[in-house]
Amino acid sequence: MSLIQVSNLTFSYDGSYEPIFENVSFQMDTNWKLGFTGRNGRGKTTFLNLLLGKYQYLGNISSSVEFSYFPYSVPDKNMFAIDAVEAMHPDYEYWRLAREMAKLQLDEEVLYRPYTTLSNGEQAKLQLAVLFSKENHFLLIDEPTNHLDLPGRELVSRYLNTKKGFILVSHDRAFLDGCVDHILSINKASIQVCKGNFSTWMENKRRQDAFELAENEKLKREISRLDETARQKAAWSDRVEAGKIHLRTCPSAHLGRAHELYRRNLPDAA
Numbered sequence: 001m002s003l004i005q006v007s008n009l010t011f012s013y014d015g016s017y018e019p020i021f022e023n024v025s026f027q028m029d030t031n032w033k034l035g036f037t038g039r040n041g042r043g044k045t046t047f048l049n050l051l052l053g054k055y056q057y058l059g060n061i062s063s064s065v066e067f068s069y070f071p072y073s074v075p076d077k078n079m080f081a082i083d084a085v086e087a088m089h090p091d092y093e094y095w096r097l098a099r100e101m102a103k104l105q106l107d108e109e110v111l112y113r114p115y116t117t118l119s120n121g122e123q124a125k126l127q128l129a130v131l132f133s134k135e136n137h138f139l140l141i142d143e144p145t146n147h148l149d150l151p152g153r154e155l156v157s158r159y160l161n162t163k164k165g166f167i168l169v170s171h172d173r174a175f176l177d178g179c180v181d182h183i184l185s186i187n188k189a190s191i192q193v194c195k196g197n198f199s200t201w202m203e204n205k206r207r208q209d210a211f212e213l214a215e216n217e218k219l220k221r222e223i224s225r226l227d228e229t230a231r232q233k234a235a236w237s238d239r240v241e242a243g244k245i246h247l248r249t250c251p252s253a254h255l256g257r258a259h260e261l262y263r264r265n266l267p268d269a270a
Contacts, residue, residue: 002029002030002063002064002065003027003028003029003030003063004027004028004029004030004051004061004062004063004065004138005027005060005061005062005063006024006025006026006027006028006059006060006061006191007025007059007060007061007062008023008024008025008058008059008060009021009023009024009025009050009057009058009059009060009061010022010023010024010057010058010059011046011050011055011057011058020043020046021043021047021057021190021191022190023059024059024190024191025059026191026192026193027193028167028182028184028193030063030064030065030138030165031164031165032164032165032181032182033160033161033163033164033165033166033168033179033180033181033182034166034167034168034180034181034182034183034184034193035167035168035170035176035180035182035183035184035197035198035201036048036167036168036169036183036184036186037176037183037184037185037186037198037201038185038186038187039186042186042187042188043186044169044186045142045169047186047191048069048140048142048167048169051063051067051140052067052069052140063138065136065137065138065165066136066137066138067137067138067139067140068131068134068137068138068139068140069139069140069142070127070128070131070139070140070141070142070144071124071127071142071144072088072127072130072131074087074088074115075087076115077114077115077116078114078115078116079114079115080111080112080113080114080115081110081111081112081113081114081115081118081126082111082112083115084115084126085097085111085126085130088127088130088131089130089131089133089134092130092133092134093133096133097129097130097133099133100128100129100130100132100133101125101126101129103129103159103162104125104128104129104155104156104159105125105155106122106125106126106129110122110126111126119147120146120147121147121148121149121152123147124144124146124147124148124156125152125156128141128144128156128159132163137165138165138166138167139165139166139167140166140167141160141166141167141168141169142169143169143170143171144156144168144170145170145172145175153172153175154178156175157174157175157178157179158178158179159179160178160179161178161179167184168180173198173199173202176197176198177197177198177199180197180198181195181196181197182194182195182196183196183197183198183200183201185201
C-alpha cells in the first residue's frame, strides 16, 4: 500500500484568468478504485494530464507508482494488434496478457489481426488487458464504455471490480457503482475524496445540498426578520422625533392644553 499525495496544486491555462485548480490538497491510496465525477469542463481530463506530467503546475504531486492512461493512441492502426501491444507495453509478458484477455472474454486470435480490423469494443478490451498486465502502475481510465454494448459494459465493470489501483472517468452511473469503492468529486477549483460507490456519494451529496438549502432559507428568514425589526425601529424613531419637533414649534398650544387639563382636575369650590 502506498499513497498518491497532491499538495497545494494550482493550475491554470495560459491566458486564463480563472484557475482550474487552486491550492488543492488530498491523498489517494494506490489500492483504491476511484470513480471520478464532476460537471463537464470542470477539469477531469486536465487533472489526469497533470498526473501524467503533461503540464507544468504549482504545488506537488508525489507517487511511488507510474501512471498509465486509457485510451492509448495507437501510432499506426494498420499494424498487427500484437505490435500495438508491444508499443503500449514493450516489456509485456505474454502469459500475463493472455490471462487478462481471457478475463475479458477476448480471444487471443485478435492479436494476429491488423489492429484496425478489431471492433471498437475489442480494441478497448485489449488495451485494458495490456494496461492491467503492467506491474506497479496506477491506471487513469477515461470513458472506457464509449464503444461497448450493455453486455460489454457489464463484463468490463465486473472485470474492473476485481482490480485495484485506478481512477475511472465515466458518465455511466450503473457502471461506476459496479466497480469503484471511492469517489473523486471535482468541484469548482477543488477535489474531494469520498468513500463508497457513486450512489453512496450521490445520496450524501443530496443530503448535504438539502441541508445547505435549509440553512440558506433559515438565514434568509432571519435577515428578513432583522430587516423588519430595523424598519419598525426606524418608524418609531421617526414618530418620536416628529413629536419632539411638534412640541418645539407649538409651545403655546401645548401649554393651553396642559392648563385645560389642570383646570378640569381642580376640586370643586366649597
